[in-house]
Each structure stands twice: as C-alpha cells, then as structure tokens.
Amino acid sequence: MKLDNAIKGVLDAEAALAKRLLAVGERHAADHDVYHLGHTLARQAADHVTRLTPFAERYHMAPPAPPHAGDSHGILETLRLKRSQLMGRAESAGMLLLRELRETYLLAQATEIAWTILQQAALAVRDGELLDVISTCHEQTETCAKWLRTRIKETAPQALAAG
Amino acid sequence: MPDRIADIWGRRTPYGAEARWPVRVDQYLEDGVAEADVEWVRSACVLCSNGCGMDIAVHDGRIAGVRGRATDRVNHGRLGPKGLYGWQANNSPDRLTEPLIRETGGRLRPASWDEAMSLVAERSREVLAERGPLGMGFYNTGQLFLEDYYTLSLLVRAGIGTPHLDANTRLCTATADFALKETFGSDGDPGSVTDIDCCDTIFTIGHNIAETQTVLWSRILDRLHGPDRPRLVVVDPRRTAVAREADVHLPIRGGTNLALLNGIQHELIENGWVDRAFVDRNTVGFDRLTQTVAEYPPERAADICGVPADDIRAAARVIGGARRLVSTCLQGVYQSHQATASACQVNNINLLRAMIGRPGRAVFQMNGQPTAQNTRETGANGDLAGMRNWQNPEHVAELARIWNVDPLRVPAWAPPTHVMRMMRYAEEGSIRFLWIIGTNPAVSLPELARIRSILRQKRLFVVVSDAFRTETTEFADVVLPAAMWGEKTGTYTNHDRTVHLSERAVDPPGAARPDMEIFLDYARRLELTDKDGAPLIKWRTPEECFEAFKQMTRGRPCDYSGLSYDRLRGDNSGIQWPCTDQTPAGTERLYADHEFNTATDYCEDYGHDLLTGAAHERKDHSAMAPAGRAILKAAHYLPAHEPPTDDYPFWYTTGRTVYHWHTRTKTGRVRRLDAAAPEMWVEMSPADAERLDLAEGDLVRVESPRGRLKARVRIGGGRDGVVFAPFHYGYWDMPNGDGDGGSGNGDGNGGRDRARAANELTITDWDPVSKQPLVKTAAVSVTKVTEGGAQAR
Structure with a gap:
C-alpha cells in the first residue's frame, strides 16, 4: 500500500498553495479582495493540512511540519505589504496581479488533482474516515480554484486591453 | 398637524389583521401659502425606498409644499418628516445653476x-x-x-x-439584489407592503425601520398597537425604536449575523418547524443546509453572537410558530461581514416555513434609496x-x-x-x-x-x-x-x-x-x-x-x-410590476404559484459560492437543475476581518438618523431637518461611557488604523463595545469650507482637527458576492478630548 505517497502529495500541494495565497494577498494588498480572500483561503489550505495530518501516521508517513497558518505578520509579510501599497499606483500592477493569480490557479489545480488521486486510493482501501475529510477539503479546493478563475476572468481584460 | 420633527411617525391609526390601513393625509405648506392658491402635481417621495405617493404643491412657479396621496397603495396619505420638509432643498439659494x-x-x-x-x-x-x-x-x-x-x-x-x-x-442594495438572485433566480422583492396588514409575525434583522422607512414603520406600529398584535423579533446591536417594540430583541455582536441565522435555522429544523412538503417540492439544497446549520446549536451561536442561547431559542420559537411571517433585512446585514451569505439565510427562513407568495407571507430584501x-x-x-x-x-x-x-x-x-x-x-x-x-x-x-x-x-x-x-x-x-x-x-x-x-x-x-x-x-x-449608423439612442423625451x-x-x-x-x-x-396586457392591474406578489425564476435559460444569474464569490457557470447551474425551485444556500460563519484589539477595542458601525439623507446635500439645507440633527455625534453604551469617564456631550476622538474623527458623545442603550456613527456628515457646511476637500491642503487628511466624516475610519473591504462595501465592520479606539460644556458651540 502506497497511500502515504498520495497523502504526501496532498500535504505538499496544500502547503505550497497556502504559502502562495498568503504571498499573493500580501503582495497585492491594494487589491483588497485579493488580500482578504488570500488570507482566508490560505488559512483554509493550512486547515486542510491539519485535518489530513492524522492520516499520515495511519499510512506510515513521517509527520509533516506544521503549516503556516497565515495569521502572523512576519517581517517578510510586512515588507511585501509595504511594497504592494507603493506599487498600488503603478499601471503594471494589473499585469503582475494577473500573472500571480494565474500561477496560484495552477497550484490550486495541482492541489485539486492531488485530492482526486487520494480519493481514488481511499475508495480502494475503503477508509470511510479519510473519505469524509477528503470530501470537504476537495470541494473547498475546487471552490478556491473557481474563485481564482473568476478573479482572473475579471482581471484579464483590464490588464491586457486597457491602454 | 403635529410637529413631525418631534413626532416622527405621527398619530397612531391602529388596525387589526386583514383590515384596511386607515387613511391619514399628511400635508405641509410653506408659511403664508393657502391651500386654495396652490396647484397640485402628481409625484412620489424620493427620500427613502418606501416611495410614498405624494402631490407637489406649486405656487408662483415654485414648490411650496407637499401632501401624501390618500389613494396611494403604499402610504395611504402619510409622509415622513423628510418627505414633508425635504422638498425645501429644491428652493435652496445655493443650487448649481450653470456648468x-x-x-x-x-x-x-x-x-x-x-x-x-x-x-x-x-x-x-x-x-x-x-x-x-x-x-x-x-x-x-x-x-x-x-x-x-x-x-x-x-x-x-x-x-x-x-x-x-x-x-x-x-x-x-447590492446585497438585496444578489441575495434575491441567489435564492429566487432573479431580482425583485417577492412581497407587498400589504403583507404587513395581514401578517402575525415580523422578523427583522439589521433593519432600523423606524428611521430608515418611517411610513412603513407607521404601518407596522399601527398593527403593533391594534388588535391581533403581530409578534416581533428584532436583531440589532442597538436598542432602536424598533427594538423597544420587540417581543424578542437580540443585540448581537457585530459581524455575527450568519452564525445567528444558522442558529435559528438549526432550531427550526431540530424542532420540526419546517414545511417539508413545500421544501421538498419547491426548493433545492435542503440537505446541505441541514448539514451546515447542524453545527450551530443555540449554545454555539450564543457564544459567537454574545447573546443568551435561550433568547435565540425564543426567537426561533416565535418564527417557528408563525402562520404568516414577514421577514425584512437591510444595512445591518448588507454592510456587515458575510453580507450576501447572511441575507440568503433570511430567505431560507421564509422558505423553510413556506412563507412566500401568499398574503402576509413575505421576505423583504429591502432597498434603501427611492429609485435603487x-x-x-x-x-x-x-x-x-x-x-x-x-x-x-x-x-x-x-x-x-x-x-x-x-x-x-x-x-x-x-x-x-x-x-x-x-x-x-x-x-x-x-x-x-x-x-x-x-x-x-x-x-x-x-x-x-x-x-x-x-x-x-x-x-x-x-x-x-x-x-x-x-x-x-x-x-x-x-x-x-x-x-x-x-x-x-x-x-x-x-x-x-x-x-x-x-x-x-x-x-x-x-x-x-x-x-x-x-x-x-x-x-x-x-x-x-x-449598427446601421443611426443614432444609438432613439428617444428625446x-x-x-x-x-x-x-x-x-x-x-x-x-x-x-x-x-x-x-x-x-x-x-x-x-x-x-410585473404588469402586462394580461395583468394590467399589476402583480401584488411574485411567486404566488411557488414557481421561482431559477430555470437555467431564464434566470438572471447562475449564482456564486457565498464564501469566496466564485461565480458559478452555466454548466454548474444546469447540473444543479433548480428548474423553478428556490435555492437554499448554506454557508459557515467566519470571524470578521478586523476584530477589536487592545489598541482598537471597539466595534465601529455606521448608520442613519431619521432626519438626514445620504450626505445631507438636501436635508442639510432644510432648516427643520438640519436643526433636528445639526452636528456629528457618536453613540456609546452607558457602561462604556462610564468606563471612559464620558458624559453626554463630551468631545471624543475616535480612531481606526485608517483615520480619525472628533465628535460629541451620545449615550444610548446599545450593546457594550459598540461605537455607532451616523454616515451623513461631511465638510461642505463646516466653517471655512471643505475639511479636506479638493481645495484643502492636499495631504489627504488636511482637516485633521475637524475631521468628522464617519468614513474617515471605515475599512476598504467588500462582500465577496454582492461587492457591497462593509462599512459596519471596523475596529476603533475612543479617547476623551474635552468635557461637554468646555467647547460647546
């Protein structure tokens, strides 16, 4: 049984997604919805890691490092926040935002497919408890990707066609 | 006629269930103008969303007064204080008369x-x-x-x-619009003001009806003071005139509407106060809603909202026992945290109880402005x-x-x-x-x-x-x-x-x-x-x-x-509306047949995820296939983005006074209305005032991470920890001009010493679905500047 592999796949993807959402939120603090939802969804991704972690042991995986919850303002975040406020007046802000949302969307998609893989394996080993966790987290990850898609569809015209 | 500044809602004309609301014609003419000398011109009031029918009195080519129209279905002759006096702004000498x-x-x-x-x-x-x-x-x-x-x-x-x-x-009203689209498939309030006449229960959340829609409140007051008094459940952190009439008043913590509404729905479902036949036939999403609200037993909701669990139970019992329920909400929901998600739960409550499309059964996602x-x-x-x-x-x-x-x-x-x-x-x-x-x-x-x-x-x-x-x-x-x-x-x-x-x-x-x-x-x-090269706009009148x-x-x-x-x-x-050749008299209630506007080809919107605002697309909507059934949308409570802290310990919320409209461009130019509320103030609870050694009329500085203002304190009966500020006051009528307007000194906070606008402090944040700015969700500090008498004008 190699479920540890699939669990690690999800945990790594969620951790990377949480980190990226937080960074995008801080870098684009002048886009206030990106700031707030970036933080909310980063916390959600970190929460997914927490919920999946107990299963790591069940399937003999070394416990992962605790996730970055996205609540504390470290020096890096503060620097990013300051920079984003200064950047807020530059027209290039839209292009930069579009690029970063796109990258984040791809990470969210990678996370989504990692959950799908784990779900298939969990079905095969008939682990109902694991399936319960997967069902909620997977759907939330899909919604996260969908939000990014919505935001990208709104951002692209202004960034690319105005001016 | 009584002085309607002091007597805001006028004389009571009580009536019982299913009786006709008695006519009471309110009229105000300028001093020295006799009724015989005026010509009446048909109109309607533009000073709140109730849209009372009124006639304009014209004398010598000027507006000289107004009267409520007795035959109008909305107001039966009544007008509120702003409607009676507000027209005087038209005659103001400082109107703009040239570009x-x-x-x-x-x-x-x-x-x-x-x-x-x-x-x-x-x-x-x-x-x-x-x-x-x-x-x-x-x-x-x-x-x-x-x-x-x-x-x-x-x-x-x-x-x-x-x-x-x-x-x-x-x-x-963006949230009203979106909440209606999410639940019913399209905009358009389903109910009628006549539902007030025959309801037996009113549930109102974040809606200070007494000050926002005074004539609607007169109608409700006349029911409350008549036979067959309807029961009234009020959710508002402040002890408003509406709250004072309530059977159950829940002064919840700011930003927690969703948790409370989930708690109430938990009780409705738990106690079987649900019309299952209606829900099964006419809605989708009940299972998901049940699953979600299962996590909000009254004790948990009480913990989040800061009100006793038994009061939440009592509210749910009143709503659960209603035979004819009218629910309403306004800015306390729309401008607060998780706005659309919460507004949708108000729709849910009526749907769970089949309180829609029939006399006395309505949910009002209220408007604020007359032509919104x-x-x-x-x-x-x-x-x-x-x-x-x-x-x-x-x-x-x-x-x-x-x-x-x-x-x-x-x-x-x-x-x-x-x-x-x-x-x-x-x-x-x-x-x-x-x-x-x-x-x-x-x-x-x-x-x-x-x-x-x-x-x-x-x-x-x-x-x-x-x-x-x-x-x-x-x-x-x-x-x-x-x-x-x-x-x-x-x-x-x-x-x-x-x-x-x-x-x-x-x-x-x-x-x-x-x-x-x-x-x-x-x-x-x-x-x-x-596309044929003809003028795009074909009309002239x-x-x-x-x-x-x-x-x-x-x-x-x-x-x-x-x-x-x-x-x-x-x-x-x-x-x-809808008013067609088949229904020339108009349509009193939408959805009388319980067929909602949710068919995929017909609906106005495919809906959103309530937490993120992620837009559903056609394929998502088709897959859900509501096909004429209403959509019960569920969402979990999340804490607000700017909770009070040690540095900013108070919850800041903004709102209206009955005497003013918007930023006072009109009402500030009407002597009576201006005199009724001439300057900015902030309202705090007695306990908070005592803790900060504040007496009524003391001058305080209120600060948020974004700005500061100075105002005098009024001590009200609201929830502890809440600072309320009216949003009307700006700078145009302050001595020496514009505060920090464009001709100020340009540092973005030029009138610092005189800053008084409530929005100096509010946060840039908006609801993810309706995109309505959340101006009721900031954290502020309060510092005493001087005692009341010292600097009185």
Whole structure:
C-alpha cells in the first residue's frame, strides 16, 4: 500500500498553495479582495493540512511540519505589504496581479488533482474516515480554484486591453 | 398637524389583521401659502425606498409644499418628516445653476453648456483613442429616475462599450439584489407592503425601520398597537425604536449575523418547524443546509453572537410558530461581514416555513434609496438591462437585437465592474475618465483619505453632475448642474415593485438640466450610433424612453409592458410590476404559484459560492437543475476581518438618523431637518461611557488604523463595545469650507482637527458576492478630548 505517497502529495500541494495565497494577498494588498480572500483561503489550505495530518501516521508517513497558518505578520509579510501599497499606483500592477493569480490557479489545480488521486486510493482501501475529510477539503479546493478563475476572468481584460 | 420633527411617525391609526390601513393625509405648506392658491402635481417621495405617493404643491412657479396621496397603495396619505420638509432643498439659494470648469489655477469658473460638454466630449474621445472603453468609468446613484438610468445604461454599455458603470446602490442594495438572485433566480422583492396588514409575525434583522422607512414603520406600529398584535423579533446591536417594540430583541455582536441565522435555522429544523412538503417540492439544497446549520446549536451561536442561547431559542420559537411571517433585512446585514451569505439565510427562513407568495407571507430584501430598484432593472449598476444574465449569450444577443448593436459591443465578458474596483482601476491609472452622477463618494465611500487621494490625481479627468456643490465637486474638472425631483418627469419603483410617475412641477433653476438630457447631449457629441449608423439612442423625451424601456423588459421578471404614463396617471396610485396586457392591474406578489425564476435559460444569474464569490457557470447551474425551485444556500460563519484589539477595542458601525439623507446635500439645507440633527455625534453604551469617564456631550476622538474623527458623545442603550456613527456628515457646511476637500491642503487628511466624516475610519473591504462595501465592520479606539460644556458651540 502506497497511500502515504498520495497523502504526501496532498500535504505538499496544500502547503505550497497556502504559502502562495498568503504571498499573493500580501503582495497585492491594494487589491483588497485579493488580500482578504488570500488570507482566508490560505488559512483554509493550512486547515486542510491539519485535518489530513492524522492520516499520515495511519499510512506510515513521517509527520509533516506544521503549516503556516497565515495569521502572523512576519517581517517578510510586512515588507511585501509595504511594497504592494507603493506599487498600488503603478499601471503594471494589473499585469503582475494577473500573472500571480494565474500561477496560484495552477497550484490550486495541482492541489485539486492531488485530492482526486487520494480519493481514488481511499475508495480502494475503503477508509470511510479519510473519505469524509477528503470530501470537504476537495470541494473547498475546487471552490478556491473557481474563485481564482473568476478573479482572473475579471482581471484579464483590464490588464491586457486597457491602454 | 403635529410637529413631525418631534413626532416622527405621527398619530397612531391602529388596525387589526386583514383590515384596511386607515387613511391619514399628511400635508405641509410653506408659511403664508393657502391651500386654495396652490396647484397640485402628481409625484412620489424620493427620500427613502418606501416611495410614498405624494402631490407637489406649486405656487408662483415654485414648490411650496407637499401632501401624501390618500389613494396611494403604499402610504395611504402619510409622509415622513423628510418627505414633508425635504422638498425645501429644491428652493435652496445655493443650487448649481450653470456648468463649471476648473481653470488651470484650480478654481472652478462658470461656463456655458456648450463649452462644458465640448470639454467632456473631447476628453472622452481622447481617453477612448488612447486607452479604449476600459479607460472610461461612470458612477451614478439611486436617486435618478428610470428614464435617466436607462439612457445612461444604453449609452455606457452599447455606446461607450465599457463594463465600468456602477451606482451608489452598491452601498445600499447590492446585497438585496444578489441575495434575491441567489435564492429566487432573479431580482425583485417577492412581497407587498400589504403583507404587513395581514401578517402575525415580523422578523427583522439589521433593519432600523423606524428611521430608515418611517411610513412603513407607521404601518407596522399601527398593527403593533391594534388588535391581533403581530409578534416581533428584532436583531440589532442597538436598542432602536424598533427594538423597544420587540417581543424578542437580540443585540448581537457585530459581524455575527450568519452564525445567528444558522442558529435559528438549526432550531427550526431540530424542532420540526419546517414545511417539508413545500421544501421538498419547491426548493433545492435542503440537505446541505441541514448539514451546515447542524453545527450551530443555540449554545454555539450564543457564544459567537454574545447573546443568551435561550433568547435565540425564543426567537426561533416565535418564527417557528408563525402562520404568516414577514421577514425584512437591510444595512445591518448588507454592510456587515458575510453580507450576501447572511441575507440568503433570511430567505431560507421564509422558505423553510413556506412563507412566500401568499398574503402576509413575505421576505423583504429591502432597498434603501427611492429609485435603487430602477438602477437594477435598467442595468445602470452591476446588472444587465431587463434582469438579463450577462453569462447567458442568448440574453446578451437579445439585448443587442433590441439596441440594434453587434452583440460583441455589449461588455459581457465579466460582471459589470463594481465601484470599489473602478476606484482601484483609477488608483492604478487604467481608468482615466470618471463621470460621477448624483452621488458624493468623497463622503460616502469607505476609507476617505484613500478615496480623496484617488480623485485628486491629475491624470484622472473627473466630471460631476449634481444639484449642489459637494465635497466631490471639489475634485471635478467639470461640474454639470442637474435638475432635481419635481423639475423633471419620470418614473421610479419602490421596494415592493410599485411604480409611480412623477411629473415636472416647476422649471429647474438657471441652466440646470435633467440628467437624461445631459446624457442625450453627450451621446450626440460622441456621435454614438447603432449598427446601421443611426443614432444609438432613439428617444428625446422621458415618455419615449419609458416606452422603449418597457418593450425591453417584455418577458423578463420586471415586465413593464402593460404600463404607460397614462396608466400611471390613473386613479389607482401606484402599480406593481410585473404588469402586462394580461395583468394590467399589476402583480401584488411574485411567486404566488411557488414557481421561482431559477430555470437555467431564464434566470438572471447562475449564482456564486457565498464564501469566496466564485461565480458559478452555466454548466454548474444546469447540473444543479433548480428548474423553478428556490435555492437554499448554506454557508459557515467566519470571524470578521478586523476584530477589536487592545489598541482598537471597539466595534465601529455606521448608520442613519431619521432626519438626514445620504450626505445631507438636501436635508442639510432644510432648516427643520438640519436643526433636528445639526452636528456629528457618536453613540456609546452607558457602561462604556462610564468606563471612559464620558458624559453626554463630551468631545471624543475616535480612531481606526485608517483615520480619525472628533465628535460629541451620545449615550444610548446599545450593546457594550459598540461605537455607532451616523454616515451623513461631511465638510461642505463646516466653517471655512471643505475639511479636506479638493481645495484643502492636499495631504489627504488636511482637516485633521475637524475631521468628522464617519468614513474617515471605515475599512476598504467588500462582500465577496454582492461587492457591497462593509462599512459596519471596523475596529476603533475612543479617547476623551474635552468635557461637554468646555467647547460647546
């Protein structure tokens, strides 16, 4: 049984997604919805890691490092926040935002497919408890990707066609 | 007649269930004007969303008074204090009477219409040439008439071709609009004001009816003080006049509406106070809702909301026992955390109990402004004209056919841009032309220092149409003088879909013009055409515009096709849409057959995820297949984004006083109304005041991470830890001018010592679905400056 592999796949993807959402939120603090939802969804991704972690042991995986919850303002975040406020007046802000949302969307998609893989394996080993966790987290990850898609569809015209 | 400043709701005329609300005609004429000497002109009030039928008294070519119309279905003759006295602003000597152009030196100088409009058109052509339609933004109001809005909507959407058109209804009723679309498939309040007459229970959350819609509150008070008194459940952190009448009052912690509403639904489901047959037949989403609210037993909701669990149970018991339930909500939900998610739960409560589409059974997603409904119907805000779905290519094609333009001309690649995003585009410099129409963002948008710094940019060309100089005109490159209500003809629609005609009673002052005429002039100068090269806008008069509009609505939820100016001049004052040839008297209640507007091909919106605002697409909606059933949307509570901290220990919330409207551009010019509430204040609880050693009238400094203001303290009966600030007060009428308006010292906080606008402190944040700014969710500190007597004016 190699479920540890699939669990690690999800945990790594969620951790990377949480980190990226937080960074995008801080870098684009002048886009206030990106700031707030970036933080909310980063916390959600970190929460997914927490919920999946107990299963790591069940399937003999070394416990992962605790996730970055996205609540504390470290020096890096503060620097990013300051920079984003200064950047807020530059027209290039839209292009930069579009690029970063796109990258984040791809990470969210990678996370989504990692959950799908784990779900298939969990079905095969008939682990109902694991399936319960997967069902909620997977759907939330899909919604996260969908939000990014919505935001990208709104951002692209202004960034690319105005001016 | 009694002094209606002191006696806000007037004499009681109690009545019992299913009786007719007695007529009481309220009238006010200027001193020295006799009733025999005036001519009465048909109109309706524009000082709140109730839209009371009224007649304007004309004497010597001036407005000299008003009276409520006894035969009107909305108000049965009554008027509130603002309606009775507010018209005096029309006669104010400082009306704008000629266009103004900003000189190189920074002063505004008088100009002719031709000079001003040439400049506006020239600058528009430059921006269009340099940056395309996405460089152009338009921000209007909930105060114009349907005909103004529809002209603007066509001009901007199909003429300019930009999605950047929004209205200040974004600040007032965007969440109502979105909550209705999420649940019922389209906008349009289902109920009727007559549901008050026969309900046995009223549930109201975040809605200070007594001050926002005084005549609606008179109707409710007359029921509360009559036989068969309805039971009343009130959710409000403040002890308002509404709360004082309540059977159950829940003064919950700010930002926790969703947890409370989930808690109430938990009780409804747990105790079997659910009409399962209705829910199974007429809704989708019950299982998901049950699963979600299962996590909010009263104890948990009580813990989050800061009210006793037993009070939540008591509220649920009243709602659960209702046979005829009217629910309402307003800004306490719409401008607070998780706005759309919470508003949808109010819809759910009525749906769980089958309280919809029948007499006395209604949910009101209330409007604030008198003509807000029309911005939504015409598409002069975040909607597409005729309640069409921007994601449905058939709907866009139909609109393009009606407008005789190429479908690609209509910007439908994303939802229409909301005002906070437009401000962001102006901030980053991708919008370079901004036309602000009949609204005052330099006082009414959140985080004013930021808004001022955006409007002040040299690279942004700002046009402002208004009836008065305001804090916002101080940032304008061109100011256009607009006619007000009473000075132009047009229609508007209130919160129960009642349409009124308002006739031109007097001429506008000086060279002021109706907004529609200004838009037509602009369209002519830009030579906007349809796809055959004919003028894009085919009408010249309001009536011609109305005729075009009603054809555009044919077959859509807001069907006006059976209406006409003549019909609106008839004996039955006020007609509710949908009004067609088959239903010429209008339609009292939507969804009487429990068939909702959720068919995928018909609906106005495919819906959103309530937490993130992620837009569902056609395939998602088809898969859910609501097909005429209402959608029970569920969501989990999340903590607000800016909770109180040690540095900013109070929850800051803004709101209205009954005597003022918006930023007081009108009511501040009416002596009685101004005298009733002449200066800014903040309200705190007795315990908080005692802790900070504050007495009534002491001057305090209130600060948030974004700004500060000074105001006198009123001690009220609200929840501890809450600071309430009225949003009306800006700087135009302060001694020495404009606070930090455009001609201030330019540091973004110039009038620091005199800063008093509530929005100096508010946070830039908006609901993810409705994009309504959340001006009831900031954290602030309070410091005593001086004792009351020391600096009294």
